Amino acid sequence: MTATMERPAAPETTGGAPMIDRAEGWRRRAPLLPALIFTIIVTQIPFILTLWYSLQSWNLVRPGSQEFVWFSNYADVFADSQFRTVALNTVIMTLGSVLIAVVLGLLLALLLNRQFVGRGVVRTLLITPFLITPVAAALLWKTVLLDPTLGLINFVLTPFGASGTEWISNYPLASVMAALIWQWTPFMMLLLLAGLQSMPTDQLEAARVDGASAWSTFRELTLPHLRRFIELGVVLGTIYLVNIFDQVYMMTQGGPGVASANLPFYIYQRAFLGFDIGQSAAMGVVVVILTLIAANFALRLIFKSFSGEEEAA
Amino acid sequence: MAEVVFDQASRIYTPGAKPAVDSLDLTVADGDLVVLVGPSGSGKSTALRMLAGLEPIDAGSVRIDGRDVVDVPSKDRDIAMVFQNYALYPSKTVAENMAFPLKMRGMGKEERAQRVRQAAEMLGLTDFLDRKPKALSGGQRQRVAMGRAIVREPQVFLMDEPLSNLDAKMRVQTRAQIAEMQNRLAVSTVYVTHDQVEAMTMGDKVAVLADGKLQQYATPPELYDRPINSFVAGFIGSPAMNLLDLPRSSSGVTLGGIEIPLPREVSDAAGSRDRLTVGIRPEDWVLESTGSDAGSVVKAVVDVVEELGSESYLYAHLAEDTSTSIVVRGPGRVQVRFGDPIAVRPNPDALHVFDAETGQRLP
Incomplete structure (x- = not known):
């Protein structure tokens, strides 16, 4: 993140501006200091403590077991096949949900970009899932929709001979993803609708005169125009969904086994159900490093897109 | 090459309200450049968009080369249009912009490239073919928009205030270029402007519109010497009569x-x-x-x-x-x-x- 931010020019060295001595500089910065110190306390101290814990063997259920073990926790993490499964789950859950939500959001945005009777009502209804508390949404999916005996999905599918399917037990990862997609499609839809509505009409008219079919217009003009909106949606969605916890906790508790666990949930399990502070801290550090690498690429992508490379001809 | 006829053509945005274009009768002879001129809200752009197929024709008819185009979609009218803001496709290069109408008509890659090259030579755009519109000046963008229209070799050119975004010097220069090119290609052209100087200098004939109604349709000298009513008299000429x-x-x-x-x-x-x-x-x-x-x-x-x-x-x-x-x-x-x-x-x-x-x- 810091790499992409403009460093504020230090007042002492600003060319042309009157020279400001050190004391004056500090006097000007002083009002910002409390916020800075607060931010450091709540973000950096826990992180440094996590780094410290990750170098120790420490199980809460065995008092006095705390000892310094260098990097053996990290070795254990990379040797842990469950950790790898969970990491893969996280990638599938995050990227799969985001990409499907983008595609569905695009379709709905294209629909809402047309004039039809009751458009306002439809738009409000389509946005609603995004406004529901994640825990409530997860509960809704677990009981009202996916319950094997009482769920609406099975009720609707009964005439087609598919009753009694145990959705959450048989397809745990897909079930959690369904709930995530349901919640995140409206976000993508809103973002892409804004993109569609910022499309200059004269370009669309020019395409009509130039003989483009609806599909060619979409592929050749609309999609390139939407590219940066899609990228923004993917990046924001990924940043949020990679940390998702509520749906996993509520719907499957990561199970069966770790079939539907993602990294935040697995770390939570290790720390607060397994009480293995050292190893969960090491996992946290690994996840932070991987996330930083991924986020760096992703942010670079959207800052490039939004620097207005091919804006407004 | 075609004759364009507006026959009692009207555009009514809201039923019961005054039509934006009211029973327009106008014939553009084959190969002529006809200028529609009038103040804002006179219906000149609407009339052009009706001919382009971007606005429906609510009453009367419009014929291109004898064919009634009321129910013909824009892409089948064999027209090309230059927009006021050029409407270039920002994600495409100059060459791709100019080739787009040809591509949409299924023309082969080589023929496309050849036609684009010819048009680019004519417009002095050869050096810019690989640039995106954003990297061009206003005048260059205007020429790309012209190029995209002429590669098609359409029956009719439609131009909607194509010079209004250029500075004064560029406008005079481009005005002459467009008139010269239109003469050379001899394609019937309908040109919309609010600038009576453009109308007088470019048009073979000029149609003066006000409030959706055609006031006078005549050659520039006739318009100047014998304005049919006090509106035309006051509109044509600078300073005004x-x-x-x-x-x-x-x-x-x-x-x-x-x-x-x-x-x-x-x-x-x-x-x-x-x-x-x-x-x-x-x-x-x-x-x-x-x-x-x-x-x-x-x-x-x-x-x-x-x-x-x-x-x-x-x-x-x-x-x-x-x-x-x-x-x-x-x-x-x-x-x-x-x-x-x-x-x-x-x-x-x-x-x-x-x-x-x-x-x-x-x-």
Whole structure:
């Protein structure tokens, strides 16, 4: 993140501006200091403590077991096949949900970009899932929709001979993803609708005169125009969904086994159900490093897109 | 190459309201450049968009080369359009922009490239083919938009104020280029502008619109010499014609204490009307010496002098009737300044007389 931010020019060295001595500089910065110190306390101290814990063997259920073990926790993490499964789950859950939500959001945005009777009502209804508390949404999916005996999905599918399917037990990862997609499609839809509505009409008219079919217009003009909106949606969605916890906790508790666990949930399990502070801290550090690498690429992508490379001809 | 006919064509945005284009009758002869000109809201752009297929035709019909196109979608009308803001595709290069209409019509890659190259040579865009529109100047973008229209070799060109986003110098230059190119390609062209100078210099014929109605459709000289009503008289010409509401006298009209005789046929056509609108172009005043006999000249007081080098325009108000202002063209160097008295006499052979109520030309 810091790499992409403009460093504020230090007042002492600003060319042309009157020279400001050190004391004056500090006097000007002083009002910002409390916020800075607060931010450091709540973000950096826990992180440094996590780094410290990750170098120790420490199980809460065995008092006095705390000892310094260098990097053996990290070795254990990379040797842990469950950790790898969970990491893969996280990638599938995050990227799969985001990409499907983008595609569905695009379709709905294209629909809402047309004039039809009751458009306002439809738009409000389509946005609603995004406004529901994640825990409530997860509960809704677990009981009202996916319950094997009482769920609406099975009720609707009964005439087609598919009753009694145990959705959450048989397809745990897909079930959690369904709930995530349901919640995140409206976000993508809103973002892409804004993109569609910022499309200059004269370009669309020019395409009509130039003989483009609806599909060619979409592929050749609309999609390139939407590219940066899609990228923004993917990046924001990924940043949020990679940390998702509520749906996993509520719907499957990561199970069966770790079939539907993602990294935040697995770390939570290790720390607060397994009480293995050292190893969960090491996992946290690994996840932070991987996330930083991924986020760096992703942010670079959207800052490039939004620097207005091919804006407004 | 085709003849374009508007036959009682109307566009009604909201039923019951005044039509944006009201029963337009207009024929664009094959190969002609016809300019639609009028103030904002006159319906000129709407008329063009009806021809383009971007607005429905609610009544009447529009024919291209004898074919009624009312129900024909835009892409099948064999037209090409240049938009006011050029409407270039920002994600495509210049070459891709120009090739787009050909690609959409399924033309092969090689032929596309060849046509684009030809058009680019004609427009001086060869060096810019790989650039995106964003990296071009306003004039270059305008030429790309022209290029995208001409590669198609359509039956009709439509241009919607294509020069309005250029600076004054570029506009004069491009104006000449477009007229020259249109002559060379001999493709029927409908050109919309609010600038009467563009209309007069480019059009084979000019259609003046106001309030959705066609006022006059004529060649530029005819429009200038015989405006059909006081609206056209006031719209065409810069500075505008002096339109004065004058009382009748025994043999003509009275202006600033002098009597201006009217030609016989005008007097006859005017009948018993006791007031007439008389139009006098700035160049149809004769400047007299201020010492002239009071009975034969109109005395006025100068408000503003615009010296353009080859000529000058004197904005003045009548000495007798300070609420009446006139514009007089004088020679390039005039000695008068703000507040100076002048004496002028209208050229009696160059008067335009209109009914004071309806604005119609008499006779």
